[in-house]
Amino acid sequence: MHYQTDRKRAVGKGSAHSGAEHHWFMIVSSVALACMIPTWIYIFGNALGSGYEASLATMSRPFPAILTALVLIVGMLHFNKGGRVMIEDYTQGTTRKLLIMAYTGFSYVMIACGLFALVKIAL
Amino acid sequence: MAEAKRIERPLSPFMFVQYYRLQLTAVTSVMIRITGNAMMAAVFFLIVWLLALASGPEAFETVEWWLTSFIFDLFWFFMLWAVWYHYLGGLRHLIFDAGKGLEIETAEKLGWICVYGSVVLTVLTVIVIWL
Incomplete structure (x- = not known):
């Protein structure tokens, strides 16, 4: 006799082995970017x-x-996670792993370089 | 025990190139991925611009000359369109995620809004920034 609910038994058994956090992150970051991007385009464009x-x-x-x-931090994390969904849709095995690493590396290098430049400009 | 029992499963939508006629909703959706990736070129040159700005007038002048050349004007114009397309496409998916607009007619209408809306917003942005 198992005292487990149906939900408890199902958690983690899907093909993603986890919940909807990834998708929820994309929704939260997309709304954040939607609020920031128009103003940012105006500033950078000028x-x-x-x-x-x-x-x-x-x-x-x-x-x-x-x-x-x-914009840089939220944008690059949004790119990293969104790109990962795309990679998982179209590739498998080693190619998939290497692409995920490359996307993650690119994202964080862009964040680090951008923040370094912004701090140096501000100080 | 584990005999291979053939089960007739539905085809994955990712077979649409071979078995499906391309649909507006599918094309407008995959274009979000293409524009999302393409925008990383803009991020790269934004970082180049920021690093040049941080390192002083000499480096900045060279970089600015390149980034405001005719070829880069075309580049920024295309990137601006990519941003707006991704923006509208993302909003469309937020509507879909909320469980609304999924009727075929409405979904296709939203797709056309992304296509035409992105062009309109791009031109508007260029006018606002340049004037």
């Missing part, structure tokens, strides 16, 4: 091509710097 002094002035102000950092 900064690009405005010359060294003006670009530096823009990116050292708190709002553009923090927004750029947030």
